[in-house]
Amino acid sequence: MRAATKLSGIELPDWRGEVVRLGSLWEERPVVLVFIRHFG
Amino acid sequence: MRDRIGEIRSRGAELAIVGNGAQHFAAAFREDQKLDCPILIDTELCAYRAAGLRRGRVELLSPRLPRNALRALRAGYRQTSVQGDPWQLGGVFVIRPGGELAYRYVSREAGDHPPVDTILEALAEGAPAVAEEAPRGRLEAWLGKGLSALVDPTIVLSFDRTGFRIHSLAFRPEDLDVDLAGRRCLVTGANSGIGFETALALADLGADVVLLCRSAERGEEAARRIREQTGSRAVAVETLDVSSLASVRAAAARLAGAPVDVLVHNAGVLPSERVETPDGLELTWATHVVGPFLLTKLLLPALERSPGARVIWVSSGGMYTRRLNLDDPNWAWRAYDGVVAYAETKRAQVVLAELWARKLARSGVLVNAMHPGWADTPSVRSSISGFYRLTRAILRTPAEGADTVVWLAASEAARAHSGRFFFDREPRRTHLLPFTRESERDRKALWRLCERAAAEAQSAPAR
Numbered sequence: 001m002r003a004a005t006k007l008s009g010i011e012l013p014d015w016r017g018e019v020v021r022l023g024s025l026w027e028e029r030p031v032v033l034v035f036i037r038h039f040g
Numbered sequence: 041m042r043d044r045i046g047e048i049r050s051r052g053a054e055l056a057i058v059g060n061g062a063q064h065f066a067a068a069f070r071e072d073q074k075l076d077c078p079i080l081i082d083t084e085l086c087a088y089r090a091a092g093l094r095r096g097r098v099e100l101l102s103p104r105l106p107r108n109a110l111r112a113l114r115a116g117y118r119q120t121s122v123q124g125d126p127w128q129l130g131g132v133f134v135i136r137p138g139g140e141l142a143y144r145y146v147s148r149e150a151g152d153h154p155p156v157d158t159i160l161e162a163l164a165e166g167a168p169a170v171a172e173e174a175p176r177g178r179l180e181a182w183l184g185k186g187l188s189a190l191v192d193p194t195i196v197l198s199f200d201r202t203g204f205r206i207h208s209l210a211f212r213p214e215d216l217d218v219d220l221a222g223r224r225c226l227v228t229g230a231n232s233g234i235g236f237e238t239a240l241a242l243a244d245l246g247a248d249v250v251l252l253c254r255s256a257e258r259g260e261e262a263a264r265r266i267r268e269q270t271g272s273r274a275v276a277v278e279t280l281d282v283s284s285l286a287s288v289r290a291a292a293a294r295l296a297g298a299p300v301d302v303l304v305h306n307a308g309v310l311p312s313e314r315v316e317t318p319d320g321l322e323l324t325w326a327t328h329v330v331g332p333f334l335l336t337k338l339l340l341p342a343l344e345r346s347p348g349a350r351v352i353w354v355s356s357g358g359m360y361t362r363r364l365n366l367d368d369p370n371w372a373w374r375a376y377d378g379v380v381a382y383a384e385t386k387r388a389q390v391v392l393a394e395l396w397a398r399k400l401a402r403s404g405v406l407v408n409a410m411h412p413g414w415a416d417t418p419s420v421r422s423s424i425s426g427f428y429r430l431t432r433a434i435l436r437t438p439a440e441g442a443d444t445v446v447w448l449a450a451s452e453a454a455r456a457h458s459g460r461f462f463f464d465r466e467p468r469r470t471h472l473l474p475f476t477r478e479s480e481r482d483r484k485a486l487w488r489l490c491e492r493a494a495a496e497a498q499s500a501p502a503r
Contacts, residue, residue: 004133004135004139004140004141005139005270005271006090006091006244006269006270006271007087007090007091007133007135008139008271009268009269009271010086010087010090010268010269012058012080012081012082012087013063013080013081014066014078014079014080014081015063015066015067015069015070015079015080015081016067017063020078020080022080022087023139025054025056025078025135026135026136026137026139027137028137029052029053029054029137030051030052030053030054030134030135030136030137030142030163031053031054031055031056031134031135032041032048032053032054032055032056032132032133032134032159032163033056033058033132033133033134033135034041034055034056034057034058034130034131034132035057035058035059035087035088035091035093035130035131035132035133036057036058036059036130037128037129037130037147037150038059038060038061038065038128039059039060039061039065039066039068039069
């Protein structure tokens with residue numbers, strides 16, 4: 001639970017440059033949040 | 041994972057990807073992989089850190105790397121050019137509405153991916169929360185101890201980020217799996233660098249944290265960031281200039297009303313020229329020695345009201361190069377050298393920690409000192425820019441520098457220690473060179489000097 005609380009408020013740009021608050025990703029449905037090493 | 045998106049969505053969930061690197065890398069990645077899910081970019085790695093994901097060269101140099109690479113190739117993965125931080129490792133989380141963590145996988149090395157079926161199981165209706173923490177194996181701990189014995193004598197490979205990665209192999213993650221709810225932690229110099237990361241970590245563990253900062257504005261900005269990243273509301277700011285004894289007295293009067301569980305003396309300076317405080321003290325001496333001494337003394341009743349309270353002095357590895365020098369602590373007649381002043385006062389901090397520990401032995405208050413290694417902090421960048429230019433590629437992050445402070449403040453394991461000097465969670469020798477040893481008479485003289493400096497400043501007219 002602590003990880004989700006920590007992540008919830010963090011805002012990151014998406015591939016189009018639009019800012020997304022991480023917590024919004026799981027507001028309405030579960031999310032599989034995959035952290036990759038790097039693009040490529 | 042890309043090929044199983046349909047199965048994820050059929051279970052009512054969505055896939056979202058966080059990577060690091062430039063925006064055009066993310067766009068190209070989306071195009072190459074034919075993905076239509078959210079793809080986010082974390083260039084500063086703040087979400088990676090918040091998620092507790094690993095980063096470092098040592099993790100990548102694993103004996104399992106060839107096996108993992110082969111497994112990834114068989115699964116269809118093809119490494120193209122690296123677009124982002126090559127040392128950052130990944131992980132997978134399944135988070136349900138409301139923030140319940142249903143699944144967690146922290147990659148231990150490159151190519152370490154969870155089986156997709158375990159992720160799908162966590163998405164099943166009514167599935168219990170399944171959280172997998174990457175365990176710290178015995179092999180890793182032995183490897184850490186063995187490599188530590190090799191690199192520690194080199195100093196460079198011990199104090200730098202490689203040293204942290206190696207030492208951390210022997211860390212026990214459960215040491216910081218604690219709940220500090222109700223514990224009141226005071227941190228000086230908490231608006232940036234190691235102080236900020238210490239306050240952040242303690243808040244994240246549930247503590248009530250008070251940031252003690254010279255600038256209320258910078259303190260409030262730091263507090264805002266901590267509240268945002270941790271979700272904690274118990275983050276307060278108090279103005280304190282630890283080099284000013286009047287400021288120390290005023291702050292202590294405001295803070296002493298409630299028990300203090302943890303007091304971290306982190307605030308530091310490294311001026312290039314001699315600066316005299318309004319109390320007539322040399323700035324480094326005031327900030328590192330007299331001010332913290334007075335603050336500890338004035339908060340003693342509050343510390344003693346908390347069972348097992350802890351005082352931590354953030355010293356420096358530079359103290360290894362100097363002995364306790366009480367001949368001219370204010371640099372009244374020596375040609376000023378800021379680096380020497382810094383190292384001498386950091387030596388004095390280690391001695392003071394030992395003296396305080398001895399004095400408070402019966403009260404149960406634990407006092408220890410530590411050094412953070414070579415960390416990339418705003419102070420290092422501004423105060424020793426030459427050193428920074430030379431070492432920037434190998435410096436630790438401020439969070440890595442703060443790790444042992446947090447461990448000393450929060451872990452049960454640290455309860456066994458008082459009067460010790462720590463580096464990367466291990467007690468260390470305080471002398472590496474024979475000429476740095478002080479006599480018992482000098483140690484007592486340091487105590488008397490601090491008492492007198494604090495008392496004289498109270499009675500002398502303001503300059």
